Amino acid sequence: GENVEQHPSTLSVQEGDSAVIKCTYSDSASNYFPWYKQELGKRPQLIIDIRSNVGEKKDQRIAVTLNKTAKHFSLHITETQPEDSAVYFCAASKSQGNLIFGKGTKLSVKP
């Protein structure tokens, strides 16, 4: 079955710096790659996603890149702000929709 590895497990940056989180997946049939943000005590919420027919997608300060050949995808957050502090999860899925999540990255943005 699918396996998703996520790195790093913790990341600390200064406000205004960029943050990059990387994930690899094992199943070449996976075609949907979402990123979820989970604040403390809250539910995971989708922040951006990408499908396998696209190499990059941007939404304001966040972007996701996908390398299908290498089976890895990354989340990039630019101009980080304290409110970006949270746990971020990557996931992979085939079209039927059951998401396999990475273990999460705790991002801390220091003012």
Add this chain to the structure above:
Amino acid sequence: DAGVIQSPRHEVTEMGQEVTLRCKPISGHDYLFWYRQTMMRGLELLIYFNNNVPIDDSGMPEDRFSAKMPNASFSTLKIQPSEPRDSAVYFCASRDGRGGFEQYFGPGTRLTVT
């Protein structure tokens, strides 16, 4: 739309007791997922339904866990008997299979088994 609704939000029970968690998906969504989140194991898919039919229950840890979806508006996850290692946050999520792949999570139920 009210979003995915879960109840109770918190549950504290003693080992050996039966626990029932409830979920109401977003109206019109035909997929429903149950996840468990712990520090050690992260977010794990337990089971998911499509049109009220269980599609994949390979994540259900053992026979003590069971899930049902009697209609499109309601699902339950039952643990009988409960054990301390079942302590976790249980999330329900739903998706509209006609649209994109986004799953919408409920607020979760924090279960503590003493």
